[in-house]
Each structure stands twice: as structure tokens, then as C-alpha cells.
Amino acid sequence: MIISDKEFGEVIVRKSAWVTNPKFSVSTSGRLAMSVPAHTSEFLAKRWLNASRKQIRDKLPINDPATQRARDAQKKILSKKARDYLPYRLEFWAQKYGYQYSGLRLSHANTRWGSRSSTGTISLNIGLMKVPEALRDYVIIHELAHINHMDHSDAFWAEVAAHDPHYKRHRKLLKQYSPGV
Numbered sequence: 001m002i003i004s005d006k007e008f009g010e011v012i013v014r015k016s017a018w019v020t021n022p023k024f025s026v027s028t029s030g031r032l033a034m035s036v037p038a039h040t041s042e043f044l045a046k047r048w049l050n051a052s053r054k055q056i057r058d059k060l061p062i063n064d065p066a067t068q069r070a071r072d073a074q075k076k077i078l079s080k081k082a083r084d085y086l087p088y089r090l091e092f093w094a095q096k097y098g099y100q101y102s103g104l105r106l107s108h109a110n111t112r113w114g115s116r117s118s119t120g121t122i123s124l125n126i127g128l129m130k131v132p133e134a135l136r137d138y139v140i141i142h143e144l145a146h147i148n149h150m151d152h153s154d155a156f157w158a159e160v161a162a163h164d165p166h167y168k169r170h171r172k173l174l175k176q177y178s179p180g181v
């Protein structure tokens, strides 16, 4: 359930069987999130929100509604750029080095640039569209190398090095960026 609030913008309300008292936190998008007991009505959730307003304001870094909207807009732009670019770039490197993958999933996780599932699907974060091309290519090559090596063994890194000789530098530079939008 989403509550629209004048001060906090869109408030995400999550119902949980495990919660007895309302708990407030910040969602990855900078929105206020509220965990409430199952069967909580919208009316009651709003009442709790009002009662905790000062405490939330003092303790939680909630984005104001304008910032929430700006972030949504940025995410939309990055998603579009990612859709237009990443499938082709992945295919380019896969063909060049003879890798087979079963599909590409675009993700917007906050902590990971990419991953490879056991079924051969590669996930790439839309946040890659914010980083320089060499670092983006490093992530793609890293995930493709996981097709042959599921771990981060020496053999895995040797394969990455064969396709991206500067991977150590790229890996280090990538740490200056955050995948989250």
C-alpha cells in the first residue's frame, strides 16, 4: 500500500505478520517505508504516521517529494539508455570471445553491478550507464567469465585478464561509483 503524504511524499507501507508495532525506515529510493502488522487499515497507518512525524523528521533521511520525483526521472532515463545499449554490448563481447548466455536481465539493485545465474542469465545494473565505458566493459567481461567459472578462483581471474588486461585498475576505479540510482 502507498500513502500519499504532504511532507514525505509517497510512503511505502509494508504489511507483515511479524511486526507488532509500526517500524519506520528509508527505502532505497529515499522514500519513507513503514512496516505495519498485517490487517492494518490505511486509516490506522496514517494515524501512526502522524503520531511519529517529528521522530521521523529528526532521525530518517527521507527525500522530499521533489527529490523522489527527480530520482524516478533519472532512473527512467538510465533504464532507457541501458535497454538501448547493454544488450548489444553484451552480445558484442560474447561473440568476440565465444560465450553463450541464455538471456539478459537489467537490474537496479543498490549493491551489485552484475551477476550470472545458474541458468546462464546475465544481470547487468542500469547504473552501469553512469560509469566510463572501460569500467562497464570490465563488468560485462567479468560476468561472461562466470559462464566458465562460477567462483572467483585464480582461473576465473586469469580468464578476465585475458579479455581485459587492465581489469585490476578497472575494478579499483569502479569502487568510486555506486550502482544505486
Ligand SMILES: [Zn+2]
Binding pocket: 142, 146, 152
Ligand atoms: Zn564475480
